[in-house]
Amino acid sequence: MAQRRNERATSLKTVLISVINGCLGWRRGRSFEKVDLLLTCHDVDRGSIVDGKPYAQITDSFAFFAEMLGYSTLTIAKPYSMLVGHRAHGCPVSINGKSLLMTLLSYSLLGIQRRQLVLTLKTRMWINLLRKTRPKLVVGVQPSEDLCAACKILGIKVYDAQHGVINSQHPWYTTRIKMLEKRLLPNGFLVWDETSKHGLSAAKEKGLDVLVIGHPEFIRYRHEKKSRFDATRIITEGQRPVHVLITLQWGLGDIFSAPEEKGLMGNELIRAIKNSDEKIKWHIRMHPVQMRKNYKKIYSDLLLMFGDSKKIDIDDATLNPLPIVLSSMDLHITYHSTVVIEAGWMGIPSAILCPYVESGNYSSYYQSERKSGIAECVKYSEIEICEWIDIKANERKNLNFIPMDGVADFLSINLR
Structure with a gap:
């Protein structure tokens, strides 16, 4: 309240x-x-x-x-x-x-x-x-x-x-x-x-x-910024961490209501991030509503969650245009953000953590992406999230699948 x-x-x-x-x-x-x-x-x-x-x-x-x-x-x-x-x-x-x-x-x-x-x-x-x-x-x-x-x-x-x-x-x-x-x-x-x-x-x-x-x-x-895509890639060839984008959503305060969750993400995902090693780089992107209305508070809440960790990126993931951000990612995790669609265009697998997408009020969400296998529902559990990352880390497909121009x-x- x-x-x-x-x-x-x-x-x-x-x-x-x-x-x-x-x-x-x-x-x-x-x-x-x-x-x-x-x-x-x-x-x-x-x-x-x-x-x-x-x-x-x-x-x-x-x-x-x-x-x-x-x-x-x-x-x-x-x-x-x-x-x-x-x-x-x-x-x-x-x-x-x-x-x-x-x-x-x-x-x-x-x-x-x-x-x-x-x-x-x-x-x-x-x-x-x-x-x-x-x-x-x-x-x-x-x-x-x-x-x-x-x-x-x-x-x-x-x-x-x-x-x-x-x-x-x-x-x-x-x-x-x-x-x-x-x-x-x-x-x-x-x-x-x-x-x-x-x-x-x-x-x-x-x-x-x-x-x-x-x-x-x-x-x-x-078409117009292709060189910018190439120039701003965060990842490099060879030995590198797996880059995972987490897209936040606004209005989830009733779902993530525990004080430590701060209405942003559940404890299971928080633990998955905290307990991960240097092999994973996490990029947390705020929803535009969060960015425009409560950027400083949410940024501060995320710092309280994770500290000033080098394995966490908030600014670049939030402030840059989404196509630029996605061009540097390997995987995508969300509750049920629209980025599932956009990540799919770029061959990036998505884990959807909302249980009501698989069966419930949001069952019509991302049917095409789930049917193709580029997105799937994953249980909101630290173990299952980490297992999904291990399995999917090497499955990124080619870019250039934007469906219409x-x-x-x-x-x-x-x-x-």
Whole structure:
């Protein structure tokens, strides 16, 4: 309970600071100028650091390809983001003040009436912004209902770009799509692979597009940063440790509730790391939500767990783009992170420690990867984790298995 209160207090503090920043127009960034492609995401979607600034692996990669093709772009930061202006890639524009004003104007009403008024007011806000920017296309990470409604009114196509797991058990891609009016939904979804496409049957039944275009960040780094892949590899040929990536997830405080687990990982995995020898190098990558909201605290908690051990890496694994990190890894361990998919593209075996993936509420997760053998469910036990590492250490396959490369083609068709 104490942990939940602390999380709520931290969240409230973040919102208040971001609202003040937005209301004052502090470092608001670029003006609402005319552009070809309008992008939108939140701070928590900026999961790495590139050239010293927070980088949104999905939307900033779309901007990269659009600008490479000669089109102009603008990113609007979703409320209530603080990484605006020159504090992030692309100089995102803040709408915190505008969004707060629309919310405050609705406080005279309650319940459904209030929600309807907020939707109406924010839709009008977006209509005004879209009329100023006049984009040909809008792409966002989970674009809001009001943005979708505004785009539909103005006849602008808006797409939801995949940023994580999509399957039939995810409420955003099932229950929500079935429940909402079509005018409040995007024109379609841009997904990484055929497996993700199959998880969007609700969208197809609603008459929405589901387009497989690949993973924008992985495509970018495969084609445009290949030399960087080679230059930043941590491992070397010959005698070397096994490099194991551990991807953390947020919101697991109820599962890893013991004081020493700190809501990050279970005691069995902690012991596996502590008791390992120099033959294993552990790279712990925070989830983007953890990175943006509680980086210093989680970093401190991890240091308390493991000390300043040379066999533990946190900074490089967390701050670098995921394709760069994975290019240096041999194995991947997670509770049930989406990185299972991305590691599989690069031939890296994954151990999934969540028991409900094998049988339970998450049984539809990673079926393709588990069927191919690149991922498997492993019991959350120190012994079984270590045995899995011993068996899999020499099974890494070749790279270059990114399933689709259609981002540039999609943009060319929709922006011309």
